[in-house]
Amino acid sequence: MKQIFTVTFLILSIFFSSVALAESEKRNVLYLNSYQNGYRWSDDILDGLRDTFAASGLNIDLHIEYMDTKRFKDRDFMEILHSYYVFKYQKYKFSAIVVSDNNALNFMLRYRDSFFPGVPVIFSGINDFRPELIEGLDNYCGVLENPDIKDNLELALKINPNVRKVVVVGDQSVTSRAIKAQIMKAEPLFKGVIKFEYWNDMPLVDLLAHSRTMTKNEILLFTPFYKGAHGELLSSEEVLNIIYQNSPVMIFSVWEFLLGHGIVGGKLLSGNDQGRKAAEMALHVLKTGKMPKQRVIKATNEYYMFDYNVLERFKINSDILPEDSVIINEPDYFYKLDKQVFWIIIVSILGLSLILVMLIISILQRRKVEKRIKAQLSFQEILMDTIPLLICWKDKKQRYLGANHSFTDFFGLGSPWALVGLNDSEIDLHRRFAEQAAVWDKKVLTSGKPRMGINWSLIRDGEDPVWLEINKVPLYNEKGEVVGTLSTAEDVTRKVNLEKQLLQSQKMEAIGTLAGGIAHDFNNILTSIMNSVELALSDIEEGTITWKDLDRAIKAAQRGSRVVKQILTFSRPSQEGFKPTDIGEVVKETVDFIKASLPRNIRVSAMVPEGAPLVMADPTQIHQVIMNLCTNSFHSLKGRGGSIDVTLTTVEVEDEQAQFMRVAPGVYLRLEISDNGPGIPVEILDKIFDPFFTTKGKAEGTGLGLAVVHGLIKGHGGGISVSSTPDVKTSFEIYLPVQGQLRDIARKSFRALSMGQENILFVEDDEDQLETTPRILESLGYMVTALASPEKAFNLIVDEPGRFDLMITDYDMPQTNGLELARMVQDVAPDLPILVVSGRRNVLSYVADVEYDVKSVRKVLMKPYNKTIIADAIREVLSSTENIDG
Numbered sequence: 001m002k003q004i005f006t007v008t009f010l011i012l013s014i015f016f017s018s019v020a021l022a023e024s025e026k027r028n029v030l031y032l033n034s035y036q037n038g039y040r041w042s043d044d045i046l047d048g049l050r051d052t053f054a055a056s057g058l059n060i061d062l063h064i065e066y067m068d069t070k071r072f073k074d075r076d077f078m079e080i081l082h083s084y085y086v087f088k089y090q091k092y093k094f095s096a097i098v099v100s101d102n103n104a105l106n107f108m109l110r111y112r113d114s115f116f117p118g119v120p121v122i123f124s125g126i127n128d129f130r131p132e133l134i135e136g137l138d139n140y141c142g143v144l145e146n147p148d149i150k151d152n153l154e155l156a157l158k159i160n161p162n163v164r165k166v167v168v169v170g171d172q173s174v175t176s177r178a179i180k181a182q183i184m185k186a187e188p189l190f191k192g193v194i195k196f197e198y199w200n201d202m203p204l205v206d207l208l209a210h211s212r213t214m215t216k217n218e219i220l221l222f223t224p225f226y227k228g229a230h231g232e233l234l235s236s237e238e239v240l241n242i243i244y245q246n247s248p249v250m251i252f253s254v255w256e257f258l259l260g261h262g263i264v265g266g267k268l269l270s271g272n273d274q275g276r277k278a279a280e281m282a283l284h285v286l287k288t289g290k291m292p293k294q295r296v297i298k299a300t301n302e303y304y305m306f307d308y309n310v311l312e313r314f315k316i317n318s319d320i321l322p323e324d325s326v327i328i329n330e331p332d333y334f335y336k337l338d339k340q341v342f343w344i345i346i347v348s349i350l351g352l353s354l355i356l357v358m359l360i361i362s363i364l365q366r367r368k369v370e371k372r373i374k375a376q377l378s379f380q381e382i383l384m385d386t387i388p389l390l391i392c393w394k395d396k397k398q399r400y401l402g403a404n405h406s407f408t409d410f411f412g413l414g415s416p417w418a419l420v421g422l423n424d425s426e427i428d429l430h431r432r433f434a435e436q437a438a439v440w441d442k443k444v445l446t447s448g449k450p451r452m453g454i455n456w457s458l459i460r461d462g463e464d465p466v467w468l469e470i471n472k473v474p475l476y477n478e479k480g481e482v483v484g485t486l487s488t489a490e491d492v493t494r495k496v497n498l499e500k501q502l503l504q505s506q507k508m509e510a511i512g513t514l515a516g517g518i519a520h521d522f523n524n525i526l527t528s529i530m531n532s533v534e535l536a537l538s539d540i541e542e543g544t545i546t547w548k549d550l551d552r553a554i555k556a557a558q559r560g561s562r563v564v565k566q567i568l569t570f571s572r573p574s575q576e577g578f579k580p581t582d583i584g585e586v587v588k589e590t591v592d593f594i595k596a597s598l599p600r601n602i603r604v605s606a607m608v609p610e611g612a613p614l615v616m617a618d619p620t621q622i623h624q625v626i627m628n629l630c631t632n633s634f635h636s637l638k639g640r641g642g643s644i645d646v647t648l649t650t651v652e653v654e655d656e657q658a659q660f661m662r663v664a665p666g667v668y669l670r671l672e673i674s675d676n677g678p679g680i681p682v683e684i685l686d687k688i689f690d691p692f693f694t695t696k697g698k699a700e701g702t703g704l705g706l707a708v709v710h711g712l713i714k715g716h717g718g719g720i721s722v723s724s725t726p727d728v729k730t731s732f733e734i735y736l737p738v739q740g741q742l743r744d745i746a747r748k749s750f751r752a753l754s755m756g757q758e759n760i761l762f763v764e765d766d767e768d769q770l771e772t773t774p775r776i777l778e779s780l781g782y783m784v785t786a787l788a789s790p791e792k793a794f795n796l797i798v799d800e801p802g803r804f805d806l807m808i809t810d811y812d813m814p815q816t817n818g819l820e821l822a823r824m825v826q827d828v829a830p831d832l833p834i835l836v837v838s839g840r841r842n843v844l845s846y847v848a849d850v851e852y853d854v855k856s857v858r859k860v861l862m863k864p865y866n867k868t869i870i871a872d873a874i875r876e877v878l879s880s881t882e883n884i885d886g
Contacts, residue, residue, distance in 0.1 A: 025059060026059045026060075026061055027058060027059065027060050027061065027095040027096075027286055028061050028063065028092055028093060028094045028095060029053075029060050029061070029062050029063070029094065029095060029096050029097070029098060029282065029286075030063045030065065030089070030094050030096075030097045030098070030116075031046065031049065031062055031063065031064045031065070031097075031098045031099075031100070032065050032067065032097060032098070032099040032100070032104045032107070032108070033045075033046065033064065033065065033066045033067060033099075033100050033101075033104065034067050034069050034099075034100060034101035034102065034103035034104040034125075035066065035067070035068065035069065035070050035101065035103075036066050036068045036070060036071070037066050038235075039070070039235070040235075040236075040237070040257040040271070041101075041125070041255060041257050041271045042100050042101060042125070042271065043271070044256075044257055044270065044271025044272045044274075044275065045100045045124055045125055045271045045272070045274045045275035045278070046064070046100075046275060047271075047272055047275060048271070048272040048273060048274065048275025048276035048277075048278075048279065049062075049098060049275040049276070049278060049279045050062065050275075051272075051275075051276070051279075052275070052276050052279030052280060052283070053279055053282075053283070056279075056283050058283065058286060058287075060286075063089075063092075063094075065085065067081060067103060067104060067107065069103040069104075070173070073103065078107060078110070081107070082107075082111050082114075082115060085115065086114070086115065089116075094116055094119050095119075095120075095285075095286055096119065096120045096121075096122060096282045096285055096286060097116060097119050097120070097121045097122070098121075098122045098123075098124070098278055098279075098282055099121060099122070099123045099124070099142075100123075100124050100125045100274070100275075100278075101124075101125040101126070101145075101174075101175065102125075102126055102127060102128075102174040102175065102178060103174055104123075105121075105123045105126055105133075105142075106174070108121055109133065109134075109137075112137070118139065119139070120139045120140075120141075120282075120285045120291070121139060121140045121141075121142075122141055122142050122278050122281050122282045122285065123140070123141075123142030123143070123278070124142055124143045124145075124274045124275060124277065124278035125143070125145045125271070125274050126142060126143070126144050126145055127144075127145050127146070127174075127175055127178030127179055127182070128177075128178035128179075128181050128182060129144050129146075129296065131296075134295075134296075138291065139291065140295070141281055141285075141291050141292055141295035141296065142278060142281065142295075142296060142297075143274055143277040143278050143281070143296075143297055143298070144296060144297070144298050145269060145274060146182070146298055147179070147182070147254035147255075147267075147269050148254070148267050149182055149183055149185075149186040149254070150186050150189055151266075151267045152252060152254055152266040152267050153166065153186065153189075153190060153194075155266050155267065155322075156219055156250070156252050156264075156266070157193070157194070158320060159250070159264065159316055159320065160216075160217075160219065160250060160314075162216060162217045163194055163217055163218070163219050164193075164194055164195065164217045164218070165194060165195045165196075165197060165217065165218040165219075166194050166195070166196050166197070166218075166219055166221050167197045167198075167199060167214070167218060167219070167220050167221065168180060168183055168196065168197070168198045168199065168221045168223070169199050169202075169207065169220055169221070169222050169223065169243075170198070170199070170200055170222075170223035171200055171201045171223075172200060172201055175223065176200070176223045179223045180198060180200075180223070183196065183221070184196075204234070204239065204242070207239075207243070208242065208243065208246050208247075211243055211246065211247035211249065212246060212247060212248070214247060214248065214249045215248075215249075216248065216249065218249050219249055219250045219251070219252055220243065220247070220249055220250070220251045220252070221251075221252050221253065222236070222239075222240060222243075222251055222252070222253045222258065222263065223253070236258060236261075237258070237261045240253075240258060240261040240262040240263065241261050241262055243262060244261070244262025244310075245262075250264050250310075250314055251263045251264065251310075252264055252265075252266055253266070253268075254266060254267065254268060254269055255268060255269050255271075256268040256269060256270045256271070256303070256305060257271060259305055259306075259307055259328060260307055260328055260329065262307075262310065263307065263310065264306060264307065264310050264311070264314070264316070265304070265305050265306030265307055265310070265311075265325075266304070266305075266306075267303070267304055268303055268304075268305050270303065277297065281297075303326055304321065304322045304324065304325040304326065305325065305326045305327075305328065306318075306321060306325055306326070306327050306328070307327075307328055307329055308327050308328065308329040308330040308331070309329050311327070384404040387404065387406065388406055388490075389404075389406060389488045389489065389490050390404075390406050390407040390410050390468070390487075390488065390489040390490070390491075391403065391404045391406065391407055391486070391487070391488050391489075392404075392407050392419075392486075392487050393475060393484060393485065393486045393487070394441065394484050394485055394487075395483060395484045396445060396482070396483060396484055397423070398423050398424070398438060398441060399421055399422065399423050400419040400420055400421065400422055400423070400427075401420065401484060402416060402419075402420060403416045403419050404416060407489075410491075411428075411429055411430070412428070413427055413428065413429070424437070424438065430458060433456065433458055436456070437470075437487070440454065440470070440472050441472060441485045441487070444472045444473070444474050444482075444485050445474065445482055445484075445485060448474050448482050449474070450471065450472060450473040450474065451470075451471070451472045452471045452472075453469060453471065454469070454470040454471070454472070455467060455468070455469055455470075455492075455496075456468050456470055457682075459682065464493075464723060464725075465493070465682055466491060466493050467491070467492050467493045467495075467496040468489045468490065468491060468492065469489065469490045469492045470487065470488070470489045471487070471488045471489075472485055472486070472487045473485070473486050474486075494656075494660075497660060498659070498660060522560075522839070523839030523862075523863035523864050524766050524768075524769065524839060524863060525768075526557050526560055526863070526864035527769055527773075527863045527864040527865060528766065528768030528769050528772055529553070529554075529557045529864075530554055530557045530558070530864055530865070530866045531769070531772035531773055531775075531776050531866070531867070532768070532772050533550050533553050533554045533557065534554065534776065534866060534867050535772060535775055535776065535779075536550050537550050537551065537554070538779065554866075557864070558866075560864075578616050578617060578618050578716075579616070579617075579618075579619075580614040580615070580616060581614060581615060581616070581617040581618075581619050581622070582612070582614055583612065583614075583615060583617065583622060583648060583669055583671065583736065584608040584609070584612045584648055586619050586622050586623055586626070587606055587608055587626065587646055587648055587671070588606060588608060589623070590623050590626040590627060590630075591604055591605075591606040591626075591630075591646055594626075594627070594630050594644075598634060599638070599641075601640075601641030601642075602634060602637050602638070602641055602642060602643070602644065603642075603643040603644070604630070604643075604644045604645075604646070605643070605644075605645050605646070606645075606646045606647075606648075607645070607646070607647045607648065608648045609648065609649065609650075612648060612650060612669065613650065613667075613669065613738045615669055615716075615736045615737065615738055615739065616716075616739055617716055617736060618716075621712045621715070621716075622712075624708070624709075624712065625709050625712050625713065625734065626646065626671075626673065628706070628708065628709050629673040629709060629732050630644055630646070630673060632706070633673065633674075633675035633677065633730075636675060636677035636678060636679075636730070637675055637676075637677045640677070640678075642675055642676045642677055643675065643676055644673070644674070644675045645672075645673075645674050645675070646671070646672070646673050647670075647671075647672045647674075648669060648670070648671055648672075649669075649670050649672075650667065650668075650669055650670070650738070651667075651668055651669075651670045651735075652666075652667055652668075653665055653666060653667075653668050653719075653735060658719075660721070661719030661720070661721060661735065662719065663717070663718065663719040663735065663737070664737070666737060666738070667737075667738040668718070668719075668735040668736060668737055668738060669735070669736045669738060670733055670734070670735055671733070671734040671735075671736065672731055672732070672733045672734075673731070673732050673734075674729050674730060674731035674732070675729075675730055676727065676728065676729060676730075677727075677730055678726055678727060679724040679725060679726035679727065679728075679730045680722070680724040680730055682724075685722065685724065688706050688722065689706050689707055689709075689710040689720075709732075713734055713735075713736075716736055716737075717736075717737050718734060718735045718736045718737060719734075719735045720732065720733065720734050720735070721733045721735075756780055756781050756782050756874065756875070756878070757781055757782070757783075758782055758783070758805035758806060758878065759782070759783045759785070759803060759804050759805050759806075760777060760782050760783065760784050760785070760804065760805065760806045760807070760808060760874075761785050761787070761793060761796070761797070761804045761806070761807045761808070762774055762777065762784055762785065762786045762787070762808050762809075763786075763787050763788075763789075763790055763793045763807065763808070763809040763810065763813070763818075763821065764786070764788065764809075764810045764813075764837075765788050765810060765812075765813045765814060766810070767788075769810075770786055770788055773786075773870075774786040776867050776870065777870070777874075779867070780867070780871055780874075782874075785804070790809070790813055790815065790816040790818075790820075790821045791815070791816070793807070793809070793821065793825075794821060794824055794825060794828075797825055797828060797829050797832070798828050801828060801829045801832075804832060805832075805833075805878070806832070806833055806834075806835060806874065806877060806878060807822075807825060807832055807833075807834045807835070808834075808835045808837060808874075809821055809822065809834065809835075809836055809837070810836075810837050810838065811836055811837065811838035811840065811860075812838065812839070812840070818836045818837070818838070819836065819854055819857070822834045822836065822854045822856055822857050823854050825856065826854055826855065826856040830856065832856060833856060833858045833877050833878065833880075834854070834856045834857045834858065835857075835858065835859050835860075835861060835873060835874065835877050836857050836859070836860045836861070837860075837861045837863060837865070838860060838861075838862065838863065839862070839863040839864075858876075858877040858880055859873055859876060859877050861873045
């Protein structure tokens with residue numbers, strides 16, 4: 001028997017020792033609060049939780065996290081919180097997790113597979129709970145926050161029988177939406193008695209304006225969360241106090257922590273009770289290792305509580321309130337006090353009153369000063385946000401002290417207040433810009449001298465480059481010490497682009513002038529070569545080796561002629577061949593031609609509207625423009641495939657855009673050619689129209705393609721712009737002016753030429769052409785008199801005015817140019833037709849100039865020309881003369 005007693009004693013000793021050891025073991029419990037520290041409701045829950053844990057006898061280490069979801073609640077923020085908590089508590093083993101309110105519960109449910117799997121979760125303060133939220137989750141239990149809406153509304157009707165409308169004030173937060181859903185469930189119970197109206201996300205200014213106009217047969221039902229007019233977070237107590245002071249109606253709510261801030265009262269929920277119930281469930285889990293039998297419960301302690309000050313304001317008789325109601329702010333009556341205590345109080349009050357009067361005077365003066373300071377600060381804030389400059393200021397450690405809305409809007413940083421206290425590495429600022437800005441700020445802080453007029457190109461993903469002009473100045477304190485920097489930045493992209501456009505135009509004009517002079521001399525050489533070779537060909541039997549060599553020579557000269565024409569195209573394009581043109585038809589024909597020559601991995605499409613207006617244009621030149629640009633797109637896409645889109649639209653070009661493209665404002669046809677290739681690097685974007693600039697290999701092009709396009713479009717009186725986003729869209733936009741209502745005119749054609757017999761005076765200072773061209777003309781049957789001197793030619797016409805049927809003169813000659821000679825001849829022989837030959841395209845504009853007034857000049861023939869071209873020109877001039885005479 002003694003042995004049995006000894007064994008039993010040992011067993012009991014071991015059992016109680018293990019129990020004591022288990023109770024002394026430290027338990028880690030995480031409390032996840034949906035809101036911020038200082039929010040009364042969740043702070044009450046935490047107090048109830050702490051008090052219950054403290055009285056439990058268990059060694060509990062409570063870890064508290066505030067999620068702050070009233071201010072931050074987007075998906076990215078939740079992802080950051082999740083990563084932060086996982087990192088922070090990776091070495092912790094939690095025995096339980098307590099969450100308060102819906103946002104924290106939703107957070108746990110969303111990340112339940114990766115966020116402390118298997119740890120029991122006890123929730124509290126949950127509105128509008130649905131059982132399916134924790135379906136299949138055996139380790140979840142908790143306390144619901146289900147206010148008794150029906151009892152509170154019936155109490156409101158009892159207090160104010162005249163109520164006909166209930167206005168529910170709230171926002172789109174999880175809490176407000178849940179309470180709204182509960183109120184809407186209760187609506188049918190009061191059908192025909194009261195109406196319900198919901199004010200959601202109404203700015204505080206509007207809320208006050210609406211509430212001031214409410215009548216005594218309306219009441220406000222307030223949910224515990226509201227935002228200000230500009231999205232700033234206000235506490236529920238602040239909003240209630242403001243409404244209470246400015247609205248004539250009664251305000252009701254269902255939460256204890258709002259009592260004393262303007263609500264009448266009612267059957268109120270206690271946050272402390274929520275925390276106590278959740279703690280009791282957590283202790284059950286910690287002690288037994290099992291979930292409670294009843295996993296979801298409601299808080300039972302709802303108290304009838306009222307505010308004496310509000311009851312007095314609305315003359316509410318306390319006799320109609322439920323029994324055992326708690327009334328706060330109720331005064332202690334004097335007759336309950338001892339006389340001695342009473343007189344001590346009276347004397348103290350009198351003494352304090354004197355002190356109070358003095359304090360009031362001091363406070364009033366201080367308030368006046370504060371009001372002026374606030375007004376000044378408010379004006380400065382408004383002024384900062386009104387200025388279009390990007391402004392920010394920092395301390396010596398490069399932490400932001402403030403910024404204006406222009407700065408935060410430009411960089412997409414949200415509210416300026418969100419930057420305060422952060423440095424560039426802690427916000428989403430452009431990395432290269434932030435690094436360089438730090439270098440500039442350091443120099444300003446070190447030297448104490450401002451840095452002005454800094455130009456910086458900022459390239460953001462998916463957007464066009466932006467040029468900023470930045471100024472940085474030091475900030476001083478009252479002792480004259482540098483305590484920070486003030487930075488301003490101005491978007492000068494338009495100014496920089498206009499400067500680039502001006503430089504580009506000046507550069508193209510200079511190159512064009514140079515090219516025009518070179519082309520004139522080269523045209524003379526080509527004309528002599530072509531005429532000489534044609535004469536030599538007529539003396540050699542066709543098909544011989546020599547004939548073939550000469551034929552190749554003349555073809556080479558013709559190719560040289562085309563190169564010269566390209567050079568002249570971007571120098572001074574002519575409008576020869578212009579006519580009213582349907583650009584849409586040209587686009588369709590060109591795109592159809594291009595499609596046939598492109599590989600299948602490159603798609604070409606054309607969008608051409610019906611009824612597009614006609615423009616004065618040369619269809620051949622427009623065809624060349626489209627071909628050149630589409631060929632460039634093909635070269636950028638040929639290794640990877642992609643799409644080329646050609647779009648034609650009618651647009652109105654405003655003053656600013658017209659100034660940028662150096663064209664006149666008005667209606668234009670916009671021809672856009674775009675592709676989704678690798679794009680044009682920003683560093684060469686302003687060089688692409690330069691002649692002979694190319695990114696292709698030596699065998700892939702001459703470098704004249706885009707220069708020719710630029711010249712052709714300028715010759716049409718239009719403009720061209722280019723934009724490029726790599727791998728997204730590279731676009732050339734061509735603008736052609738629409739000149740009223742134009743009708744298409746058929747071009748005049750001539751019949752096959754026949755041999756002529758007229759007498760021609762040929763004036764040319766170039767010895768080679770003076771030798772070859774008369775022989776060409778004589779081979780066509782004409783009688784030719786060739787002279788190298790304009791003076792001798794003029795004297796010959798004066799002496800024999802009726803001898804010649806046509807005068808052909810070169811434009812560029814020493815002493816007297818061709819047009820001056822034509823004007824002199826016109827005075828003595830007005831019926832003599834004149835054909836001017838030149839290697840410069842600007843002669844066409846000189847002929848139309850009133851200064852020369854040479855009506856006898858019937859045509860200008862551009863060099864180089866061959867036998868066929870000059871024969872056609874002569875017949876055209878002589879035919880037009882016959883028609884005039886007839």
